[in-house]
Amino acid sequence: MMSLPEPMPSLTSHLARLAQRFGLSAKASQQALERASGLQLPFARLPEPEPSIFWNDGPCLQRLLELPRGAxxxxxxxxxARAHAALTRLIRKESDFHCEIDxxxxxxxxxxxxxxxxxxxxxxxxxxPACRLVRIISYKDFLRALGTALPGFDKGTPIELRQASWLGxxxxxxxxxxxxxxxCAVAYxxxxxxxxxxxxxxxxxxxxRAGVQALDAExxxxxxxxxxWSDRDFMALLLDTQVPYARLTLLRNAGNSELLLLEKREPTANAIGEGLKLAGAPDLVRYLRDLPQITRFKRGQPAPSSSAL
Incomplete structure (x- = not known):
């Protein structure tokens, strides 16, 4: 019976074997992992999206689509440059014109x-109180308020809407x-x-999905x-190992203000990444996979009923 071919070793494991043969980086990678896993930093879970009518209250992941290279x-x-390319592949967008939306x-x-x-x-x-100043009492008031927010709506000027799969x-x-x-016009x-x-x-x-998988693989x-970034032990780890990395200010939450990207193909960077996760650093890929996903908006969905008000 013909035996199945053995799977090709990963680049990281291949490099590790070479390092062991020449007595180079295996020990250094293990030391980097131990140092990273022992860091005492105030890691905090990434905030989950909460119901809110304001677009910017949720995770602003759509900004990754137009992420400046200098960011x-x-x-x-x-x-x-490689990290930038990986991040811009995480999000996609599509635009559809709808003749009528309630x-x-x-x-x-x-x-x-x-x-x-x-x-x-x-x-x-x-x-x-701010909205009560609009004062919609009659249908005429309603048209006035709507015209203030949407100039030209009565002439058929299209309204711009958006939605994100992670925001329900x-x-x-x-x-x-x-x-x-x-x-106030919508509520009325x-x-x-x-x-x-x-x-x-x-x-x-x-x-x-393919972009998330690629980020996780790389x-x-x-x-x-x-x-x-002001912690002596963490900065010493980066300086001592000369590890390649990229960082991005992504979150408005002061407790988790930076995204750190470490390439898995580089043994020391991979070891530090594993160590930081052991120390409690939140994993962005896991966070993204746990976010809710929905079907796209379809014309004809029922409008909220007044009985639910």
Missing amino acids: LSGPVQEDK LRQIDGLGGYGSDGISYPGIEAFAAT ERLYWAGEHHIEAFA ARLRGLEVMLPAEVTDYRLD YHAITMPAQA
């Missing part, structure tokens, strides 16, 4: 709220001005059962607390 820092330009289906806004509070739905935001089924208006007027339309159909360009952002992608 990454690190000692070697070639390493940064205003009542839109439940998200661009930007942030002025009070810094996250709201789970349009109605909660429309009840705030929520449709977000892309506008960032007059958000109080827009929120729902309350009164007003059907207002608008043409819309919907941009859909999604995690690219890199340890871990988030580091801001304190790491």
Whole structure:
């Protein structure tokens, strides 16, 4: 019976065997792993998306699509270029034109709220003091508020909407001005059962499965607390090993402000990445895989009913 061919060894294991033969880096890699796993840093879990009507309250992964090359820092330009290419493959987007979308289906806004509070739905935001100033009492007031937020809507000017697979089924208006007027108009339309159909360009952002797999195959992608870059032991580890790396300021959370990318094909970098994970560093790939994924928006989905208000 013919035996199956043995699998090809990985590049890392091949390099490790060569290192052992010549007595070079196997010991150094083991020491790097031990030093990294023993680091005492304030690692914190990456925050999971919470229901919010504001687009920027969630993980802003869509920014990776247009990530400037200069956004990454690190000692070697070639390493940064490879890391940049890997990150820009994580997200893809598609845009579709819809002839008619019910205003009542839109439940998200661009930007942030002025009070810094996250709201789970349009109605909660429309009840705030800032929104009460809009004062929609009649249908005429409704048209005025909607026209303030969407100039030209009555002439068929398309509205720009977006959604992201990791933010659930929520449709977000892309506008960032007059958000109080827009929120009040949506809430009033729902309350009164007003059907207002608008043409819309919907941009859909999604995690690219192949891109996530490629990142996992090529890199340890871990988030580091801001304190790491002033920690004597961590910085000594990077300097002593001269390990190639790339780093990116990705998260607004001060506890996890940097993404660190270490190439798995380089034995010492791979060892440090494994050690940091043992020390408690959050794994970006695992985080991405745990994010919720949804089907794209389809015209004809039911609008929220006023009975749920």
